[in-house]
Amino acid sequence: xxxxxxxxxxxxxxxxxxxxxxxxxxxxxxxxxxxxxxxxxxxxxxxxxxxxxxxxxxxxxxxxxxxxxxxxxxxxxxxxxxxxxxxxxxxxxxxxxxxxxxxxxxxxxxxxxxxxxxxxxxxxxxxxxxxxxxxxxxxxxxxxxxxxxxxxxxxxxxxxxxxxxxxxxxxxxxxxxxxxxxxxxxxxxxxxxxxxxxxxxxxxxxxx
Amino acid sequence: xxxxxxxxxxxxxxxxxxxxxxxxxxxxxxxxxxxxxxxxxxxxxxxxxxxxxxxxxxxxxxxxxxxxxxxxxxxxxxx
Numbered sequence: 001x002x003x004x005x006x007x008x009x010x011x012x013x014x015x016x017x018x019x020x021x022x023x024x025x026x027x028x029x030x031x032x033x034x035x036x037x038x039x040x041x042x043x044x045x046x047x048x049x050x051x052x053x054x055x056x057x058x059x060x061x062x063x064x065x066x067x068x069x070x071x072x073x074x075x076x077x078x079x080x081x082x083x084x085x086x087x088x089x090x091x092x093x094x095x096x097x098x099x100x101x102x103x104x105x106x107x108x109x110x111x112x113x114x115x116x117x118x119x120x121x122x123x124x125x126x127x128x129x130x131x132x133x134x135x136x137x138x139x140x141x142x143x144x145x146x147x148x149x150x151x152x153x154x155x156x157x158x159x160x161x162x163x164x165x166x167x168x169x170x171x172x173x174x175x176x177x178x179x180x181x182x183x184x185x186x187x188x189x190x191x192x193x194x195x196x197x198x199x200x201x202x203x204x205x206x207x208x
Numbered sequence: 209x210x211x212x213x214x215x216x217x218x219x220x221x222x223x224x225x226x227x228x229x230x231x232x233x234x235x236x237x238x239x240x241x242x243x244x245x246x247x248x249x250x251x252x253x254x255x256x257x258x259x260x261x262x263x264x265x266x267x268x269x270x271x272x273x274x275x276x277x278x279x280x281x282x283x284x285x286x287x
Contacts (some may be wrong), residue, residue: 018283020276027275032264039265049271056275060282113213123211125244149262168259174224185226193220200255 008072016063027056030073033170034080040165041084043154051087055080074176077166081180088158144206152202156195163188164195210238215245219252 014022034055038048058079066075114121153161162181166172172180178188210218215238221227222235239245 018286020279020283023279024272024276027272028267031267031272031275035267035271036264049268052271053275053278057278060279113216116211116213123213125212125248127244145258146262149259164259168256169262169264171260189220189224189226192224193217196220196252196255199259200251203255203258204251 009068012063012066012072026072030076034076036169037077037080037162037165038084040153040161041088041158043158043161047087051080051084054083054087058083077172077176078180084162141206145203148202148206149199152199156198159183160191160195160198163191164199167192168196210234212238212242212245215239215242216248219249222249223253223256 011022011026015026031052034052035048038051038055039045042048042051055076059076062079066072070078112126114124114126116123118124153165156164159181163177163183166177166180167174174185174188177183178185181188183191215235218227218231218235222232227235239249
């Protein structure tokens, strides 16, 4: 067993024994990420806070039965996903078609390509993108980029926002996200692609 | 070989490792010779990396307190 797994087993034992310091540390460790993920579902900070609160209640109720098949973090996030789905009525298994759209972005993006019937440049880019993949040194544009990300995340359809938050902001694997949101791998990739396109576009507007 | 438009659609599938070998090869052959698509691939990866550095929101102290209060109630019920 890895030292991490041993540490986690000890932590679970301390939580079951009612160690408040250990519990508080866990809340401080996972809380901010949980709030961010809940915010991706709810897109309302008050509702997101309530989802996090409900999740911890459910974690406490389920602590006695927690096995070590998944990590504590994955288990907590699974409960969070269930609470958030119930609360926001976002049933991922019946993801509406609108979730797969790029809000206010794809039309402009598609205009960057020559028509598929163009005699010489069929389906080629009409413009060359500015390169901004390196982090800008300028802290002002870095701050603007942060702001653009926050705003764009709020405006994405909830399914896209949930997928990109879990994958790119929280670093969960695609298997974990599919299982959490009840998505097929194909649908998860489409939602991730759409969401990354939208955020890329928002960032491009900052850097251009 | 893929067009730029197809590269645009397949970029996440490529980075997720979900393209079949033949498609993956076609994708890479296109990107090697196409500076705009190379730039676009860098931008999509830059977007992903930048999101990874994005800090989570501050956790409100009152929320933490109410969760810890719930823990105390739970602890009492356990005894």
